[in-house]
Amino acid sequence: MLLGAIADDLTGATDLSLMLARNGMRTVQYIGVPPAGTDFAGAEAVVVALKSRTIPAVEAVAMSTATAAALRSGGAEQIVFKYCSTFDSTDEGNIGPVAEALLEALDAPIAIACPAFPAAGRSIYQGHLFVGEALLSDSPMKDHPLTPMRDANLVRVLQRQCKGKVGLLPLRVVSQGAEAVRAAINAAQTAGYRLLIADAVRDEDLRVLGAALADAALITGGSGIGMGLPDNFRRQGRIGTEPLPARLSAPAGRSVILAGSCSTATRGQVDVAIAAGLPALRIVPLDVASGAQTAADIARWVIDNTGALPAVVYSSDDPAAVKAIQDQLGRDRAGALVEQVLAEVSVTLANNGFSRFIVAGGETSGAVVEALGVRALQIGPEIAPGVPWTRSLGQADLAMALKSGNFGAPDFFLTAWDLLDD
Structure with a gap:
């Protein structure tokens, strides 16, 4: 196993599994915190589905960090924390608390947060999440029965959930390519930021982010962020191209x-x-x-x-x-x-x-x-x-x-x- 992922619900895990499989990684999806000694042999990517989106934050943190430990023990070199492309959460969490706990558990200095998925109409510009042509706060998600999303400014939303500083990785930087993204992340880390909302409006933006994050211990986002990650391992000659079955x-x-x-x-x-x-x-x-x-x-x-x-x-x-x-x-x-x-x-x-x-x-x-x-x-x-x-x-x-x-x-x-x- 090269890549391990933690998803906060089952369909989100399936969504990310599909993204990784479509981009050439042999992917298996597991349900629930893997027991000690779980054999992940044969999978290049393992996506673990938790039911942690709307439970108390302390429970979500415990489940997520335990899963990260199991994935690391199984060989994962990089961890992805996957949540919904509409950033489903409340002011208490659970995205922020889990992301900060994983930063600590993985001894990672900084991570991006990018739920963008252009193919499904989710894009981020200047830190604001759009659903189709509407701001998140004007979309039907504003009336979600469990996680009503009434603020489209994800920097502001995530900051309310976090203790550390949350910043923005704007589209003008992403458009300049992977080197510019890495430089901006390093500068933000020096300035004391722990999480950065990353703009992305096209698949190409997600691929740029993926290339820039080849050495990142932790990445957070929607399934779209998985689009560019397999290529990092492919460039190293560590994976081939496993076609997605047609039926x-x-x-x-x-x-x-x-x-x-x-x-x-x-x-x-x-x-x-x-x-x-x-x-x-x-x-x-x-x-x-x-x-x-x-x-x-x-x-x-x-x-x-x-x-x-x-x-x-x-x-x-x-x-x-x-x-x-x-x-x-x-x-x-x-x-x-x-x-x-x-x-x-x-x-x-x-x-x-x-x-x-x-x-x-x-x-x-x-x-x-x-x-x-x-x-x-x-x-x-x-x-x-x-x-x-x-x-x-x-x-x-x-x-x-x-x-x-x-x-x-x-x-x-x-x-x-x-x-x-x-």
């Missing part, structure tokens, strides 16, 4: 879509699937809380209603409806109820011949994978930017597309299946 050989079985995300993209994908005639059942958190809707009932409905077309089980709703439910149940309980019921549904379905799963939402994906006992994933073909098909490694044999709520075209739930072979 995935999937285990025989039935198919299902489980959507726990309330993002605008996922809500649109659910609407398109329903309009196309896919059978659909909505989870009502208040009914789950009262016992009127159970995991057993939902699983039985899926089994009875899945034929030539996969069924859709979804909890997606508009921000006003989500807030009303949170006001009644509490924010954390409302989210946990949906995650838990979909996790239980997935287990029942897997025990009844379902082996092909699309799961929408990072928290939901984490709950489902944990319930199914999946510990590692082989990266398969790219369905959409940031979303591959994967096949589980180990005892369970499943084809899984684990999708960030914000990713994918409106017809994602209809067309993803076209990349699977029996």
Whole structure:
């Protein structure tokens, strides 16, 4: 292993795994803090998926530093801390606290923070994050139920989470190339900065940053920052070019879509699937809380209603409806109820011949994978930017597309299946 990565949610880990695999590294994704003595043999890059985005910062720090230690013990020469391309966090963290803890654990003097992913419409200019043509604070992320993002100035956002100084690596420097970036990072380090928000508006900017960071102990950012890192090892003659498969050989079985995300993209994908005639059942958190809707009932409905077309089980709703439910149940309980019921549904379905799963939402994906006992994933073909098909490694044999709520075209739930072979 040459590169180890720590992702703060499952779909983010899959996103980065795809980026590294697409750029020629043999990549394996693991779920959860690797136990002592984990054998990473055969992988050039290992991406570990944690469920640490919205837990208390002290717990996120403990999980992340333990994972970094396991990756370093397994041979990783460089560590990437991966978070969402929309910088999902609160004023308390967890991006800043985890990044500072990793700087200390790795004895690294400084690191960049760059969540840019131009292919998915995320760009950073003058430290401000844009989603498409809108500032982050004007995008649908401003109403996210767990991490509402109402400040697009990432220098300001990250500084509120950090003890050390946060600065800016502006586009005018990045545009000058890797040498200029290295000089600017060194100057910022001398001036006492610990983290730098790095501007990037094109893939080329990410490749420049990657080249400049060849010797960095720690890099933080979205999956886009992984675009330029494999080339550093390739220039040293340490990796070849491993092509991404065009299709995935999937285990025989039935198919299902489980959507726990309330993002605008996922809500649109659910609407398109329903309009196309896919059978659909909505989870009502208040009914789950009262016992009127159970995991057993939902699983039985899926089994009875899945034929030539996969069924859709979804909890997606508009921000006003989500807030009303949170006001009644509490924010954390409302989210946990949906995650838990979909996790239980997935287990029942897997025990009844379902082996092909699309799961929408990072928290939901984490709950489902944990319930199914999946510990590692082989990266398969790219369905959409940031979303591959994967096949589980180990005892369970499943084809899984684990999708960030914000990713994918409106017809994602209809067309993803076209990349699977029996």
